[in-house]
Amino acid sequence: MAFFKNQFANVVEWEEFRDDMIFWKWSNREIKKGSKLIIRPGQDAVFLYNGKIEGIFTDEGDYNIESEIIPFLSTLKGFKFGFNSGMRVEVLFVNTKEFTVKWGTKNAILIPTLGLPGGLPIRANGTFQFKVNDYIALIDKIAGVKQSYVVEDIQIRITSILDQLLMKWISKEGKDMFNLQANAYDIAKGIKEDLDMEILQDGMTITGFNIMSFNYPKEVQDMINKTASHGMIGDLKKYQQVSMTDGMASGKMSGSGAASDMAGMMMGMNIAKEMMKNINDDDAQQAAPSHANQPKQEAAPGGKKLPNFCPNCGEKTTGSNFCPNCGHKLV
Structure with a gap:
């Protein structure tokens, strides 16, 4: 008799586990007498009967289903295995970890900006985190009709509405279009709240949303950099001198032939001449006595x-x- 019992025995476990899989469903099989349930670290096992939750098991380990699982099932706690009878249930294995997903805008988002009729094209990228937090909603909306669910499914859903949310929160409260990184925290916080409302009904929650960078078209970024340089130097003449010196130091002014050598020499002479003039002016101002101290x-x-x-x-x-x-x- 024991030989036949072992023939019918089976193991209920997450057979197709992948690190990016949110849940996987064990189904279409009968659980026989002597069967075992295996729960690995980071997994929860949800027993389903006729689409309803019978019991949720969260502690990792190996369990005898007849003696350690069935007594805790809502409507099946009195089920008795027979020689030829088994229990037909589904077991939903859920990955309990927090998932981190990278995101990035596929196309530039045109943000309405004063002076730019077509809008300012902006790209952005970052990460977001999510996890499962409501098994009932998860089963009602997704797991009831799907055998498995992976991170890519959530990523596609999030990115499909992300452009609209970026436009909403960038445009809100008159953000500085040319210094969005300074407002990245507030923008990300608003997007996180909206995304959380979007997937909350599916039994998941957004635990974090981050914006790593905003990217402008090259022409706009060059203008921003140039404006910042002017602001730091504060004087156009000094800005030209610094730009000239940087060009020489970085080799951008270098070339081949007598013409480039002559240009570099003249530039160096002009800079040296300007520096000596400034030094002499300073010395003259310090050395010149005041009229009050001159002898009559x-x-x-x-x-x-x-x-x-x-x-x-x-x-x-x-x-x-x-x-x-x-x-x-x-x-």
Whole structure:
């Protein structure tokens, strides 16, 4: 008798497990006397009978279905196995982990912007996280008609409405179109709430939504970078000088032949000349004494001015008409 019982025995487990699979359904088979249920880490097993939940088992391990599972099933707790009779149920295995999915806009989103009739084309990318949180809703909406469900199914659904949500939350409250990264947190928070409402009815929840970057067309990005450079330098003349110096340092101004060499030489001379001029101007301003500190020049009789130093011996004069050292007549 035991030989035949073992022939009918089977194992109920997640047979087609994939790391990106959200759930998988064991079905279309009878559970016989002596069958076992295997629950692995990160899995829940949901027993279904006629489409309704009979019991949910969350602890990993190997269980004897007759003695350890059936007594906890709602309407089947009194079921008795016979030699030729089995129990026909479905077991839904659910992956309990939090899934992380990368997303990115397939096409540029045209955001209405003042001065751009067609809108400003923007691309964005990032990640979002989700997990199953309601088995009843999951079975009613998805698992009741599907054998399995994978992350790609959710990704397709999310990305199909993501463009509309990005446009909604970027345009909201007059965001700075040319500095969206500064508002990325608020935009992502609004999108997360909308996405959560979208998939909540299917028994899942969005646990996180992140925007890694916003990308503009090259022409617009170049304009943003140039504007930022002007703002940091604050002076067009200095901006030109820095741009010139950067060009030389990076090799962008280099070329081949005498013409490029001459251009580089002239550029270097102009920069050096400008630097020396600035240094000399600064030195002159520091060295020049104020009028208040300059000694007053004495006036000789008849309105003629006396020299400060004797032209004959160089001794400093004292205000008289003759040098106090050599006696030379000063006027």
